[in-house]
Amino acid sequence: MKYSEEKLNEIADKVDIIELIGQTELLHRKGGNYFVCCPFHNGDDTPSLCINPKMNKWHCFGCGAGSSVYDWICLKYNKTFPEAFEYICNLVGENPEQFIESESIQLLKQLKKKKNTKQNNLVNVRKFLDFTDDYINKYDDELPQEWLEEDMTPEALKTYNIRIDHNANRIVYPVYDASGNFIGVKGRTRISAYKELGLPKYMNYYKVGEVDYFQGLQQALPEIRNKKSVIIFEGIKSCIKAWGWGIKNTISSETSKLSEGQVKLLIKLGIPEIVIAWDSDKKISSIVGDPKIQTLKHFSQISIITDTKKILDDKMAPVDKGEEIFRILLNERRKL
Template identity: 30%
Template sequence: MDLEELIDSIDIVEYISQFVELEEKNGEYWGLSPFSEEKTPSFSVRRESNSFYCFSSGIGGNVFTFTKFYYQCDASKAVDILKKYAGCDGAEFVPRKRMAATVACRKYMKKQTRRKESKIKRFPDDCMVKYEKREDKLQVWEAEGISRESLDKFQVYYDSFSNRLVYPIHDIDGNIVNIGGRILDPEWKEKGMRKYTYLSGWGEMGVIYGLYENMKYILEKKEIILFEGCKSVLIADSWGIHNTGALLTSHLNPVQMKLLAKLGVRVVFALDKEVNIKKDHNINKLKQYVNVEYVWDKDNLLEEKDSPVDKGVNVYDSVYEHRLRFK
């Protein structure tokens, strides 16, 4: 593997999302600069060109450039960080010049068709046992309206090493494919820390959080309600609303779209108020296969960045009751 192959193997949006909270706008992702202090997002990431540009600092490039500036490290250290993220830290790293002969030979080799392997890793079934069930730490989410029963159902624990609440993320078959974490440090913004993070890089996220745990209720109701974040799923579960899931982002990706199409139930999008699902290409495709609805804040009860569950069960019931069919 050479540096260009390593860079090309990493989804720049998913990678930088570990450090910067990004919001999609017309196919481009924007967030606050990790290199300078600012209140208005001027940090741009483009998946198509596999690049980023920070308008406030003038820094731009690919994931390799980002890693060097973010960690303030040399090229060798940046390569090690990227290799670990890509899951190839044991692979031999070959300089580009030594790859020239191999590249030339590939041009004349007959292409072989083979099934593309999934990049999703599976964690051991007992991977959560190393974390703690700390009552004082779990109370942070209890204070936000999540019941102890729901914390237990979704296996929320505490990681003392990173000072985060952690929870497993299952695929549709119940395999643990990642571990999510929510920072508890109240000064996480000032320290430049990411509020939510994941133990492993995603590539293209191929799961819907809560789908495995709530499958029974989803099939019974023939409906799945989709939030952005995992915490919304836990809050709804605490209210007795169990047919839910979370995209873990503000948009629907192609793999998630196929999961929902195959599931064959009505899909109700309950994303944050600021998100316009009608601009989402994959949601537009999804409505060809299943009924798609979205919650409607008819009485303007939510703030711009609110999740439909943020103002309590009565407000949620109202926006759900006034949901509209996406035609």
């Protein structure tokens, strides 16, 4: 019999992954998935290894290990992939000798997913897990005190489902695509000296692909349609502050420029007015001259918060001086 990737998957599908992992680990059921304390990294006091019986896959949110039954056997019992393949074949009553060894080893190497312990190389778990809003619930439902002290209301923080990842010392929140589907988790470091330590200020916990969405769109869309206007900030913090002031038609582009996917989304939404409210260090001339902004002008009225009176300090968001100042800046916005 010629060895094929399809055959490899067919054999793996004969294994009950819950039964396999449950032989050595204590299972905790949450919805349609199961969680266990990961045996492949230290300090996993709260179960972070998720098992999806529907997909017959597993993934650890703490160290990145995963994802097939072959990977489990390799890591758990320190076996090579050919040895793991033979183990699984024997488990389901298949004869591994019927496969040409050179082909089997080659294909097994192609399917091998290296154990990944570095957070900046997180795998795209959506390929093999049913990614749902429940994943954000693994983080502590606790409001960050430092954000409360920055004029963000508890109601606004809860609206954006802000939580805390104490293990990574990050403030986290869910990421949704343009259709409102949950696609990941984003975290902002709580360490003030992150630059000196070489840490990223923001990071996506899972790969999200092209940025063709806006942070906060899911919360803001009803008010955007009602007001026929949208305010685009750089960061999600600005959206949360504005929400607490009753200004709920705001979204975050995450940077001081729009991606091609974001431009297409704005055109699709058909919003009559788009207000650019990026941080004060962004030069107005670079916004006006941006070809993407020029494209949007054919579909919407574009306005820019300019701060001509120099009210804001350098690198300040328009909301950073408080509600009164922001409303002044908003009322004095410049139309292109």
